[in-house]
Amino acid sequence: MHEFELIQRYFSRAPHGEGVMLGVGDDAALLQVPPGQTLAVSVDTLVAGVHFPADAPAQEIAQRALRVNLSDLAAMGAKPAWFTLALTLPEVNEPWLADFSRGLYAAADEFSCALVGGDTTAGPLSVTVQVMGFVSAERALRRSGAGVGDTVFVTHCLGDGAAGLAVVEGKMLQGATALDENHKAYLRQRFYRPQPRVREGQLLAGLASAAQDISDGLLADLGHICNASGVGAELELTSLPLSPALQALNDSSQVLPWALSGGDDYELCFTLPAARLAQLNKMITGGLLQATAIGKIVAGSGVRCLSSGQPVTFDARKYTDGYRHFS
Numbered sequence: 572m573h574e575f576e577l578i579q580r581y582f583s584r585a586p587h588g589e590g591v592m593l594g595v596g597d598d599a600a601l602l603q604v605p606p607g608q609t610l611a612v613s614v615d616t617l618v619a620g621v622h623f624p625a626d627a628p629a630q631e632i633a634q635r636a637l638r639v640n641l642s643d644l645a646a647m648g649a650k651p652a653w654f655t656l657a658l659t660l661p662e663v664n665e666p667w668l669a670d671f672s673r674g675l676y677a678a679a680d681e682f683s684c685a686l687v688g689g690d691t692t693a694g695p696l697s698v699t700v701q702v703m704g705f706v707s708a709e710r711a712l713r714r715s716g717a718g719v720g721d722t723v724f725v726t727h728c729l730g731d732g733a734a735g736l737a738v739v740e741g742k743m744l745q746g747a748t749a750l751d752e753n754h755k756a757y758l759r760q761r762f763y764r765p766q767p768r769v770r771e772g773q774l775l776a777g778l779a780s781a782a783q784d785i786s787d788g789l790l791a792d793l794g795h796i797c798n799a800s801g802v803g804a805e806l807e808l809t810s811l812p813l814s815p816a817l818q819a820l821n822d823s824s825q826v827l828p829w830a831l832s833g834g835d836d837y838e839l840c841f842t843l844p845a846a847r848l849a850q851l852n853k854m855i856t857g858g859l860l861q862a863t864a865i866g867k868i869v870a871g872s873g874v875r876c877l878s879s880g881q882p883v884t885f886d887a888r889k890y891t892d893g894y895r896h897f898s
C-alpha cells in the first residue's frame with residue numbers, strides 16, 4: 572500500500588476541531604488560536620519495547636500515546652485542541668493500522684482533540700504525538716510558582732501506573748495471588764489508558780501555584796516543582812492515596828515504591844497557597860475534582876518523606892531519579 576493511501580485510509584478523518592482551517596492533506600495544517608489564548612505545545616515519543624511491549628494491542632498503543640501527551644496539556648491547565656502524529660512502522664499491517672486508528676480517534680473524540688497532520692515512515696515501531704492546546708498565559712500552571720507554606724496535593728491515586736505495567740508484563744510480585752481479576756483488569760487499564768486530568772487542570776489554572784503531571788514518579792516530579800520554585804517539600808507517606816486494587820495488595824514494601832517512584836500515573840501534583848484552600852475544598856466536596864493533601868512546601872530544597880510525622884529515609888538513587896533514558 573502506498574503511503575498516501577495509508578494516510579488517506581486511516582488518518583484523514585475530517586477534523587472537527589476548533590480553529591482548524593486546514594487539516595491533513597496539504598503541506599502543513601492551518602490553525603487559528605482563539606483571541607486572548609496562548610498555544611501550549613508538547614511532544615512525546617513512545618518506542619516499542621521501551622514505553623510499551625512491542626506486541627501490545629494497537630488500539631492501546633494509540634490510546635496511550637495520545638493520553639500521555641494530553642496529560643502534559645492538563646498539567647499546564649490547557650484545553651486540548653489539536654495534535655499531530657509521527658508514526659514509524661516496521662510494515663504495513665492493515666488490521667493493526669485499523670485498530671490503531673480506531674484507538675486513536677476514540678481518545679481524540681473523548682478529549683475533543685483533532686488530528687491535523689503528521690508523518691509516516693518505515694522503521695522500528697515508534698509513535699510520536701505532538702499536542703496543542705489553549706490556555707491564557709497568566710493562568711497557565713507552571714512548575715515554578717510553589718511557595719513556602721503551600722499544601723501539596725495529588726489528584727486521584729498513586730502507584731497504579733507502575734502496578735499496571737507489572738501486571739501487563741506478567742511480573743506482579745508479592746501479593747499477586749491475592750489480586751482478583753477485577754483489580755488486575757483495573758490496573759491493566761490504568762497502564763494502557765491513563766486518565767489525563769484535563770478537566771482538573773483547567774479548574775486548577777489560576778488557582779494552583781504550581782503543577783506537574785506525574786510521569787516519572789511522585790518524588791522525581793515533585794522534585795522538579797521544588798527545583799523550579801526554589802523550595803523544598805515534606806511528604807506524609809500515610810496520606811498517599813491508593814486505589815482499592817493497591818489497598819487490596821496490602822504490601823507497603825511494594826506499593827510504596829510504586830506510589831513514590833513508579834511513574835506512569837499521569838495524575839497531577841499541584842501546590843496551593845493557604846488562602847485558596849477553601850476554594851479547592853469547595854470543588855472537592857462539590858465533586859468537581861478529586862484530590863488529596865499529601866504534604867507541605869517548606870524552605871530549602873529537595874523532597875523529604877515523613878511517616879506519621881517521623882522522618883524516614885529511602886535509598887535516594889533508587890527512589891528519586893524517576894525514569895532516566897540515558898544513565
Ligand code: ADP
Nearest residue numbers: 578582595596597598656658687688689690691
Ligand atoms: P510531506 O512530504 O509534505 O511531508 P507527507 O506525505 O508526509 O507530506 O504527508 C502528507 C499529508 O498527510 C500531510 O498533510 C501530513 O500532515 C499528513 N500525514 C502524514 N502522515 C500522517 C499521519 N500518520 N497522521 C496524520 N496525518 C499524516
Ligand code: MG
Nearest residue numbers: 598689690691
Ligand atoms: Mg512528511
